[in-house]
Amino acid sequence: MRTVLLAASLSTIAHAASAQTARPDPGPLTIARQGSFFVGGREVKSDTLSTVPAYAPSGTITVDQVYVRYQVPAGKLAVPITLVHGCCLTGKTWETTPDGRMGWDEYFVRHGHPTYVIDQAWRGRSAANPSAINAVRTGKAAPDQLPTVFSSGHEGAWAIFRFGKEYPQTMPGMRFPLAAQAEFWKQIVPDSINSLPTPNPTVPALSELAQKIGGTVLMSHSQSGIYPFQAAALSREGIAGIVAIEPGACPEPTADMTPYVGLPILVLWGDYVDEFPRWAPRLKNCRAFIDAANAAGAKAEMLVLPEVGIKGNTHMLMQDDNSLDIADILIEWIGKHVAGGE
Amino acid sequence: MRTVLLAASLSTIAHAASAQTARPDPGPLTIARQGSFFVGGREVKSDTLSTVPAYAPSGTITVDQVYVRYQVPAGKLAVPITLVHGCCLTGKTWETTPDGRMGWDEYFVRHGHPTYVIDQAWRGRSAANPSAINAVRTGKAAPDQLPTVFSSGHEGAWAIFRFGKEYPQTMPGMRFPLAAQAEFWKQIVPDSINSLPTPNPTVPALSELAQKIGGTVLMSHSQSGIYPFQAAALSREGIAGIVAIEPGACPEPTADMTPYVGLPILVLWGDYVDEFPRWAPRLKNCRAFIDAANAAGAKAEMLVLPEVGIKGNTHMLMQDDNSLDIADILIEWIGKHVAGGE
Numbered sequence: 001m002r003t004v005l006l007a008a009s010l011s012t013i014a015h016a017a018s019a020q021t022a023r024p025d026p027g028p029l030t031i032a033r034q035g036s037f038f039v040g041g042r043e044v045k046s047d048t049l050s051t052v053p054a055y056a057p058s059g060t061i062t063v064d065q066v067y068v069r070y071q072v073p074a075g076k077l078a079v080p081i082t083l084v085h086g087c088c089l090t091g092k093t094w095e096t097t098p099d100g101r102m103g104w105d106e107y108f109v110r111h112g113h114p115t116y117v118i119d120q121a122w123r124g125r126s127a128a129n130p131s132a133i134n135a136v137r138t139g140k141a142a143p144d145q146l147p148t149v150f151s152s153g154h155e156g157a158w159a160i161f162r163f164g165k166e167y168p169q170t171m172p173g174m175r176f177p178l179a180a181q182a183e184f185w186k187q188i189v190p191d192s193i194n195s196l197p198t199p200n201p202t203v204p205a206l207s208e209l210a211q212k213i214g215g216t217v218l219m220s221h222s223q224s225g226i227y228p229f230q231a232a233a234l235s236r237e238g239i240a241g242i243v244a245i246e247p248g249a250c251p252e253p254t255a256d257m258t259p260y261v262g263l264p265i266l267v268l269w270g271d272y273v274d275e276f277p278r279w280a281p282r283l284k285n286c287r288a289f290i291d292a293a294n295a296a297g298a299k300a301e302m303l304v305l306p307e308v309g310i311k312g313n314t315h316m317l318m319q320d321d322n323s324l325d326i327a328d329i330l331i332e333w334i335g336k337h338v339a340g341g342e
Numbered sequence: 343m344r345t346v347l348l349a350a351s352l353s354t355i356a357h358a359a360s361a362q363t364a365r366p367d368p369g370p371l372t373i374a375r376q377g378s379f380f381v382g383g384r385e386v387k388s389d390t391l392s393t394v395p396a397y398a399p400s401g402t403i404t405v406d407q408v409y410v411r412y413q414v415p416a417g418k419l420a421v422p423i424t425l426v427h428g429c430c431l432t433g434k435t436w437e438t439t440p441d442g443r444m445g446w447d448e449y450f451v452r453h454g455h456p457t458y459v460i461d462q463a464w465r466g467r468s469a470a471n472p473s474a475i476n477a478v479r480t481g482k483a484a485p486d487q488l489p490t491v492f493s494s495g496h497e498g499a500w501a502i503f504r505f506g507k508e509y510p511q512t513m514p515g516m517r518f519p520l521a522a523q524a525e526f527w528k529q530i531v532p533d534s535i536n537s538l539p540t541p542n543p544t545v546p547a548l549s550e551l552a553q554k555i556g557g558t559v560l561m562s563h564s565q566s567g568i569y570p571f572q573a574a575a576l577s578r579e580g581i582a583g584i585v586a587i588e589p590g591a592c593p594e595p596t597a598d599m600t601p602y603v604g605l606p607i608l609v610l611w612g613d614y615v616d617e618f619p620r621w622a623p624r625l626k627n628c629r630a631f632i633d634a635a636n637a638a639g640a641k642a643e644m645l646v647l648p649e650v651g652i653k654g655n656t657h658m659l660m661q662d663d664n665s666l667d668i669a670d671i672l673i674e675w676i677g678k679h680v681a682g683g684e
Contacts, residue, residue, distance in 0.1 A: 050492035059495015150392035153401015
């Protein structure tokens with residue numbers, strides 16, 4: 001109960017638990033600086049880069065880098081936030097919602113947080129390597145050497161994202177803006193994660209990014225949930241806190257907790273989790289991790305939104321119709337618990 | 343000569359032809375609104391979406407959509423600009439340069455132009471379809487059914503981008519920031535264009551975008567050079583002008599010129615073009631197109647930078663060390679020639 005009580009003390013909760021807050025036109029936003037760059041990356045030589053005459057098959061390419069876009073607001077700054085998307089998606093996750101409302105990327109900036117949005121390695125603007133495909137196409141390798149790459153179909157994603165138990169049924173009171181679902185499906189891209197080593201190259205890249213920023217909250221979603229913990233195990237330098245939005249996995253409770261001593265950690269869950277066999281065990285494992293981490297000196301807590309009266313949130317809660325109310329909760333939590341917060 | 347004389351009348355040219363302009367800290371930037379969305383896209387059913395147990399092989403995905411990120415500045419607005427990247431790259435092309443200077447995406451916004459940056463269909467944040475790969479992997483299709491997808495190696499890209507005739511030699515006076523080349527190579531992603539129909543799905547998406555914006559200059563680069571012309575052939579609605587940066591192709595001079603009647607068109611080239619067999623014929627063909635278009639009532643011109651004394655520019659001139667000086671030329675040209683310009 002301790003973790004829920006901690007979170008329930010937040011002043012934003014009572015507000016968020018009622019009907020969704022009307023959001024007036026926020027007016028102009030003044031940016032001190034913005035831009036994009038890469039972290040990580042390594043050079044790879046290949047003889048199967050291409051099968052078209054205009055581009056040579058042999059050469060060097062760079063892969064495993066992570067694309068980062070950032071905005072730093074003008075004025076007094078709060079602690080930077082780095083947004084790390086989940087399965088089958090890109091940094092678009094955090095931008096304008098499918099129904100056209102402001103994304104968390106801009107909302108955090110408007111609340112003083114320099115905000116960094118990444119594309120995981122091998123996805124979006126972070127390059128994949130086509131060599132294995134061309135090796136098979138040219139008969140140099142067998143078809144079973146093709147990369148493991150999948151896309152999530154609308155019907156399967158439906159239950160994974162907890163819009164409903166089966167496509168196209170919906171959970172009662174469900175808050176995802178389904179009228180705009182066609183725009184949401186456009187966000188889904190092929191995912192090569194099963195072709196990549198563990199830890200994912202995104203993990204050392206996040207560590208490099210955190211050190212470059214010089215202090216940031218790593219905010220993950222779903223598939224990327226374990227990454228900030230793995231990055232903290234590589235180095236605590238630059239990691240001011242971790243916010244895990246519905247993590248695919250927390251560290252095992254039996255793992256070495258040394259990397260998390262003194263670290264502010266919040267694990268956030270939406271609604272209906274216990275009704276979904278895919279998700280219920282993950283929440284349970286995260287509770288066990290939080291207990292183990294706190295016993296070792298972490299400052300970890302869990303917030304399950306329906307437990308504080310906020311109902312109807314899906315796995316894509318950063319796009320649900322109360323997304324900015326949830327962002328308010330995170331902003332308040334970060335301000336209270338993370339050094340360098342507001 | 344007419345086209346060069348027109349361009350040479352621009353007041354920015356004399357300035358740009360001298361040493362690169364020092365750029366002081368531009369200070370904060372005030373944005374009226376920003377965000378991202380998709381245009382285009384179609385639903386596709388597939389039975390080979392996945393080979394991993396956690397994601398179903400059968401389902402519906404959405405492909406052919408084009409990701410768009412935009413910023414609209416506060417204050418008096420100039421005509422919107424849509425930036426369309428070239429081969430093997432993404433919208434990152436137009437953002438922060440490899441050596442950390444401001445990209446054209448922000449520079450145009452700072453000059454009053456609402457600016458839209460896209461990722462071509464099947465690249466970056468615009469989803470590809472992994473079905474053909476999984477069909478081969480599961481033995482349902484032969485390896486020759488794999489998609490045509492290539493990456494450009496550093497060594498081959500070297501001459502294509504005219505850094506030098508052969509890796510790692512450089513052209514005399516060449517202006518690309520090679521000290522930061524490692525960051526540039528990270529921009530290159532696999533390119534599936536040869537797996538896509540003609541016109542590329544990006545073309546109808548650009549037409550949809552132009553109509554949604556309600557008037558925009560379509561600014562292409564390299565591989566995408568033909569797209570704005572193809573979009574204008576679909577519909578002139580929303581297309582206020584075309585700026586083609588080193589187009590891979592202009593329309594054939596024998597083509598129907600009706601789509602270009604009255605349309606302001608600028609084709610821009612950097613240096614060394616005549617020394618590269620890949621590029622010299624393309625410039626020549628564009629000259630012939632411009633003559634034919636103007637004979638039919640277009641307002642087309644060509645600017646070859648060394649012909650007006652601006653030397654050393656590569657194919658990646660939006661990242662060269664005088665990139666903002668070149669942007670100034672484009673801003674002045676748009677202001678003079680495009681309805682809705684400054």
